[in-house]
Amino acid sequence: MSAPTLPAKPRQSAPPARKHQLTPRDGSLTRTVKRHLSAHGFLIGAVLCFSFFSWYPMVREFLLAFQKTKDGRTTWAGWSNLTYVFNDPAFWQAWRNTLLFTALALLLGFAVPFLIAVLLNEFRHGQGYLRMLVYLPVMLPPVASVLLFKYFYDPGYGLFNRILGVFGIPEQQWLQSTDTAMLSVVIAATWMNMGGATLIYLASLQGVPGELYEAAELDGAGLWRKIWHVTIPQTRLILSLMFLMQIIATMQVFTEPFLLTNGAGPEGSTTTVVYLIYQYAFNFNNYGGAAALGLVLLVLLAAFSAVYVRLSRASDD
Amino acid sequence: MRSTSVKVVVTAFALASLAACGTSSSDDDGGGTGAGSKADISAPLDPKTKVSLTIDCMPPKAKAAERRQWNEDVKAFNKKYPNVTIDGKSTAGQCEEPARFTAALKAKSQPDVFYTYFTDLQQVLDNNCAEDITPYVTKKTVPALDSIDPNVLAALKKDSKLYGLPTSNYTMGLLINRKLFKQAGLDPDKPPTTWAEVRTAAKKIAGLGNGISGYGEYSAENTGGWHFTATMYGLGGDVVTPDGKKAAFNDATGKQVAKQLHDMRWKDNSMGKTQLLKWGDLQKQIASDKLGMFLAAPDDVTYMVQQLGADYANFGMGPIPGGKATLFGGNDYMIKKGSSPDKIKAAIAWLNFKTLTPAKGQFDWPRTKEDKLPVGLPQPNFFTGTVKTDDLQSRTDNATMPVRNFEPFMANPVRGKAEPPKAQEVYKVLDNVMSGVLTNKNADVDKLLSSAEQQVNQVLANQ
Numbered sequence: 001m002s003a004p005t006l007p008a009k010p011r012q013s014a015p016p017a018r019k020h021q022l023t024p025r026d027g028s029l030t031r032t033v034k035r036h037l038s039a040h041g042f043l044i045g046a047v048l049c050f051s052f053f054s055w056y057p058m059v060r061e062f063l064l065a066f067q068k069t070k071d072g073r074t075t076w077a078g079w080s081n082l083t084y085v086f087n088d089p090a091f092w093q094a095w096r097n098t099l100l101f102t103a104l105a106l107l108l109g110f111a112v113p114f115l116i117a118v119l120l121n122e123f124r125h126g127q128g129y130l131r132m133l134v135y136l137p138v139m140l141p142p143v144a145s146v147l148l149f150k151y152f153y154d155p156g157y158g159l160f161n162r163i164l165g166v167f168g169i170p171e172q173q174w175l176q177s178t179d180t181a182m183l184s185v186v187i188a189a190t191w192m193n194m195g196g197a198t199l200i201y202l203a204s205l206q207g208v209p210g211e212l213y214e215a216a217e218l219d220g221a222g223l224w225r226k227i228w229h230v231t232i233p234q235t236r237l238i239l240s241l242m243f244l245m246q247i248i249a250t251m252q253v254f255t256e257p258f259l260l261t262n263g264a265g266p267e268g269s270t271t272t273v274v275y276l277i278y279q280y281a282f283n284f285n286n287y288g289g290a291a292a293l294g295l296v297l298l299v300l301l302a303a304f305s306a307v308y309v310r311l312s313r314a315s316d317d
Numbered sequence: 318m319r320s321t322s323v324k325v326v327v328t329a330f331a332l333a334s335l336a337a338c339g340t341s342s343s344d345d346d347g348g349g350t351g352a353g354s355k356a357d358i359s360a361p362l363d364p365k366t367k368v369s370l371t372i373d374c375m376p377p378k379a380k381a382a383e384r385r386q387w388n389e390d391v392k393a394f395n396k397k398y399p400n401v402t403i404d405g406k407s408t409a410g411q412c413e414e415p416a417r418f419t420a421a422l423k424a425k426s427q428p429d430v431f432y433t434y435f436t437d438l439q440q441v442l443d444n445n446c447a448e449d450i451t452p453y454v455t456k457k458t459v460p461a462l463d464s465i466d467p468n469v470l471a472a473l474k475k476d477s478k479l480y481g482l483p484t485s486n487y488t489m490g491l492l493i494n495r496k497l498f499k500q501a502g503l504d505p506d507k508p509p510t511t512w513a514e515v516r517t518a519a520k521k522i523a524g525l526g527n528g529i530s531g532y533g534e535y536s537a538e539n540t541g542g543w544h545f546t547a548t549m550y551g552l553g554g555d556v557v558t559p560d561g562k563k564a565a566f567n568d569a570t571g572k573q574v575a576k577q578l579h580d581m582r583w584k585d586n587s588m589g590k591t592q593l594l595k596w597g598d599l600q601k602q603i604a605s606d607k608l609g610m611f612l613a614a615p616d617d618v619t620y621m622v623q624q625l626g627a628d629y630a631n632f633g634m635g636p637i638p639g640g641k642a643t644l645f646g647g648n649d650y651m652i653k654k655g656s657s658p659d660k661i662k663a664a665i666a667w668l669n670f671k672t673l674t675p676a677k678g679q680f681d682w683p684r685t686k687e688d689k690l691p692v693g694l695p696q697p698n699f700f701t702g703t704v705k706t707d708d709l710q711s712r713t714d715n716a717t718m719p720v721r722n723f724e725p726f727m728a729n730p731v732r733g734k735a736e737p738p739k740a741q742e743v744y745k746v747l748d749n750v751m752s753g754v755l756t757n758k759n760a761d762v763d764k765l766l767s768s769a770e771q772q773v774n775q776v777l778a779n780q
Contacts, residue, residue, distance in 0.1 A: 072445025072654075084779055089772050156528065156590040176592050176756040262537035262595055266756040267749045267765070282416035283539065284742045285440045287423065 064291035081292035091293070093268055094276040097182060098251055101272060104186040105250040110243060113194040117201035118227060131199065138195035146259040149188040150175075175261050178269040185270055189256040197242060204238040205231065237311065244308040248301055254278065273297055359455045362662035367400040370663055371428035373650070374412035375405025382688040390678055394670050401663045412648070415741070422446050429653050430664045433481065435472040435646050436740045442475060447651040449478045453661050459669045464704040472735055473649055482665070484672040484679070485697035486647030487614035488733045489547045490726045491515070491635045497522050497529065497609045508610070508635025508725055512552075512577055515610065515638050516585065522609035523587035530589035532581055533602060533611040534755060538595040541751030542744025544612055548574045550734050551639035556747070557777065561738040564773035566747070567766040575762045579754035592755040601625060612637065615694045615723065622691065629691065629718035634726035645733030647699070675704050676711065686715040693720040695727050739776050746772045
């Protein structure tokens, strides 16, 4: 039985563009205000909440970076908070750790999702299922993922050492050694976050025209040559954007080292800059130091963000 | 009509957002009304005065017995002060979590009567958050005042001004698992008193196998530095110089502390493979019979029994190894800066009733026994003289646990020593020494100590 044929609906034309109505050209100010009351209502709520919870804290943070509070008196401290932060041996250690995390996260967190996306893109069947599998870790609450890895890494009864034991490899200290702590954090972070990046790469790969691959194949190109000469040039902009976004995100890393190694790790080997900010503010009651360090991080990230914005514009064009 | 309603709702929402974003939850009206307002500040509160108080650390509903006691005490207090409204605030976890507490101080959003650790005084004063209660705390308002240990009150003073009233105190000792001691052929009634004995006992307990550690230590979230300090005190050392301006742990005693832990971890293998432990981790191990000993305060036992399902009879305590001095600390209540005199008086009246009256409130041991809560632990123990003797007698008479398990700790009291200035920052630095020796077989003790010394000197220079 065939479905009944419905009369075709007349195609609706696009609504006419609304005239600019913000000025009381066609009525009194009161009428205009009334007309936009609900819009302004929504706007006021949002603007006020942003003001109090985002913009005010930012301004306050900037001021705090140049203030000191002692015995209930807040005074201007000039550059002394910044001097304190730069002279703190933990500052340089935190930056070394953060840069190490960023480098490792770029090596693993940038390359692995891209390679997985390339492989997924090659599959003709079951791609939706595989995509879901890759994305699944992102859907787990971060704390649950981290705790899972904490058990995996445990030197006494952890899964990883058990697996190594099967192959006769001696047990590793994972999070408890200055040599491997940061790498272990990066592995966990990569696993937790790669789903999102993989999907972005995959979407980008699927926009690469198939005939380019066919032409490459006709020229006798293998998988690696196809990746090198077709995939990478065609996805260059997305790769650049993701690279910068990854730098910006990894330099603010906090959750993974905080939960996996209680923030500091063995001999402070996983103390990151953002954890140091947290520590200044909430462990040491040194808000000035926290704000000053936040400012240093802000300046650096702003530079990266500027590059990101430029690249985004280029990508839009 | 409908559109007007929507506009009204949206506008109301916007105004509500404005209100929610812009108003403070604190409603410090300045306190009370009544005859007491203009009275002598050293006199007790006039019962006719109308005051309302918000107070930290009311037991949560999950702690049913403690909550019931709180409500009973409020009722009894209101018989004398019917016009004082006690509005208790409870939190699910610890009464004070440092990060939340720090944020509350900065926002001045703490309750009228707020709970702090002894080590918080400088932080509270830096944020201008506590009232000087010196003139209010007298023999008339706190009758047991002269019986409170002066060392405890000294921890709550700055420049001779009193800023808090104690609720509990602790000194540290060596907590042992009696079952494992017996299994390892050790006498649980004679816990080790020197580090050599600790090391020998730890080796024997670890020899039981099955993932059991002989001795446990913290090395994360500032607790490593805290225990390093306690161990130093036990051996007669110190972490900062007497004037509080320089680090003092990079010496023979500091090296001994670091070296002996390194040897216990890596040579004796008596400390377990999992390190970077923090408060709560060792309690779980000892409560599940996987750990023989660690440095602790007696109230850890309460946590292990109430939260982890352990049995009081399985634990005992001895004095801190070395026995030269032991770290002491505790908890107290302070009163929010800007409170009216009546509010301060009402707060002191409540604190006196609930936490500072022998045989009442928290010291009502027959009631605590009836409610099946722990009785018999050696602390809190901040009274002196006959008040102390009577209180200890009442605890023994109403004990709900084998008090004699704590006899070695009680019979060998060690001088309590306060925590260093900038305690949390110093502890954080010393965490690195602890994590270094416990996680690195090839740790360079001299380098760890000298690097920590440099950092602590910097912390102390920035006071």
